[in-house]
Amino acid sequence: MASSKNHKLKVFFFPFLATGHILPMANLARLFSDRGINSTIITTPANSTLLHLPSSVNLLLLPFPPTSETNLPVNCENTASLPNSNPNSSHISNLFKAIELLRKPFTDLLQQHQPDFLISDWVYSWTADLAQSLGIPRLTFQTCSAFCNVICNQIHEHKPHLGINGLMPFQVHGVGHRIEMVKGELPVVFDHPFVFDMFRDAEMKSYGTIMNSFYELEPLYVDFLRATRKLWCVGPVGFGDNQQVEKIKKWLDSKDPDSVIYVCFGSECTVSAYQINEMARGLEASGHPFIWVLRIDDIVLPSGFEARMEMGESKGLVLRGWAPQAMILRHPSVGGFMTHCGWNSILEGVSAGLPMAAWPLQSEQFINEKMVVEVLEIGVKVLRAVGDVVDEEIVRKSVELLMGGEQQSLEMRMRAKEYQAKARAVMEKGGASYEDLSHLIEEMEEYAKKRKMGGG
Known part of the structure; x- marks a missing residue:
């Protein structure tokens, strides 16, 4: 358990406007608050209805821009509420325009409350420069796996997908396994390499990365990433519900x-x-x-x-x-x-x-x-x-x-049960994810203390 002075640490959490990003970060905020951290979620009014926060987690709302400024349908404040959530749709583009309009009120909140740390969704690359300008260290929250990060980094770096027929498989080298893909399997960000660079640069400017994964699930790929950045694996952070219908x-x-x-x-x-x-x-x-x-x-x-x-x-x-x-x-x-x-x-x-x-x-x-x-x-x-x-x-x-009941099926089931046991163990006291969160909080406390003393 973190020390009794943890209540002095104030952390803001800023999730991307998508259900699959909001709920894991809300649960991350809960994990921090369980350790005595002053934790606050920042989101918009419609997205706040997705949250069932304990009293220990605070909530601050950003006013969502009016439809006249966003060209979005009424009450469309996240990707799930859009008429078409295809990554290339105009609605997605308009949602990102709306998010741009959140910069000013979000900046005002940061200036008003002066948190010790900002934990921002990795999608919000612009929060890296903003936090830096305000002297607030930023951590990114990754909602995908270390494996996915490594694969994408290798493809972006070595570009094995360029110059080949779209139906032809290409191999992703340097990732520890023989991984083949075709162009159609690539995330849409590979159509815009400058966007990938923007995300990566923002990641590298940040204090470090928090990942919703656990070391025992993908040790090779966590080690890959830790060679280039500070990284804490604190998952599996809960996503869903505890309700029983x-x-x-x-x-x-x-x-x-x-x-x-x-x-x-x-x-x-x-x-x-x-x-x-x-x-x-x-x-x-x-x-x-x-x-x-x-x-x-x-x-x-x-x-x-x-x-x-x-x-x-x-x-x-x-x-x-x-x-x-x-x-x-x-x-x-x-x-x-x-x-x-x-x-x-x-x-x-x-x-x-x-x-x-x-x-x-x-x-x-x-x-x-x-x-x-x-x-x-x-x-x-x-x-x-x-x-x-x-x-x-x-x-x-x-x-x-x-x-x-075939051999392949039984072996899959056996391996799945083994990972289940590991997933449970890492979140218990002494487990890898529990300890990673403890070390992160201790480091954040020490960093905040030095800054307040003029040494940061």
């Missing part, structure tokens, strides 16, 4: 241990109506009970599908909109996770000890897929090529392999 729990309680596959593609990713139909048919054909979360309420499933799922032994439960993912994944009846490979979802799957059917849809999810399938070896690959429709037969076979 009675209908869902009752349904899960009726199933055998490890028999249910949970299917969810996150809060933002969308797939075509045709793909949804193939998924429905494949899940039904697999014969395994499933919980399937659909982000959009008005998605139309094949005729009679939901009625058939509700009959007899109720093989499938379809949830629309929100689901208590953390509770579902940890339920004893859940034995597998079909996921879009968002980093938060992967961490939740690892923490629950589940093998995964990896089905990336955009951005760094393709890199995360390679980590799950090829590095950790706790998942099966679903998508054969970027942009392909995954037909009913592939969905069925993927579920059967993930949930089956």
Whole structure:
């Protein structure tokens, strides 16, 4: 436990306006407040409704710019609320313009409250120069893996993707594993190299990096990054919820241990109506009970599908909109996770000890897929090529392999359980992530003390 003087340290947390960034940083703020740190989350009014903060974590709101200045629909204050969350959409561009308009009120808050440290989402590269100009040390919070960071850094540095056909695989060298990719699997930032440089320069200007991962999950890649920067791994930082919806729990309680596959593609990713139909048919054909979360309420499933799922032994439960993912994944009846490979979802799957059917849809999810399938070896690959429709037969076979009793399946499940044990251990007192957070807080306290004495 950190010392009793920790209450003197004041830390601001500034998450990017996306659910997958806001919730992990809110939980990071909670971890700091649990150690006696004066912790404050900075966000906008609509995003504050996502938060269920303990009384020990403060909240300050930034006024979101009016629609006349942003060209965004009313109440669209994060990526999940946008009509189209495609990284190339005009709505995303307009959201970033709105974020630019937050600079002034955010600067005013920093000047008014003078925190000892700013922990900023890595996406807000501009906070590096701002914090520096105000004499406030900035730490970045990384919402992706060390593996993803290393892969992206190597591709940016050596550019193996340039000058080759878009369908031809290229190898990412110098990363400890044989990793091959195609251009379509690269995050959109590689279309704009200057943006990548901007993010990297801001990272290097900062006091250090906090990562939502744990050393035992990816030691090689954490060591890669620690060779170039100060880095603390404090995860798995919680993402989801502790709520238990009675209908869902009752349904899960009726199933055998490890028999249910949970299917969810996150809060933002969308797939075509045709793909949804193939998924429905494949899940039904697999014969395994499933919980399937659909982000959009008005998605139309094949005729009679939901009625058939509700009959007899109720093989499938379809949830629309929100689901208590953390509770579902940890339920004893859940034995597998079909996921879009968002980093938060992967961490939740690892923490629950589940093998995964990896089905990336955009951005760094393709890199995360390679980590799950090829590095950790706790998942099966679903998508054969970027942009392909995954037909009913592939969905069925993927579920059967993930949930089956074959040697490959059993070995995946065994490795997943081993990582689950490690994920639990690192967050307990004496564990790697617990100790990393302790060392970080001690260093922050010492740094703040020196600054106040005129030595920083």
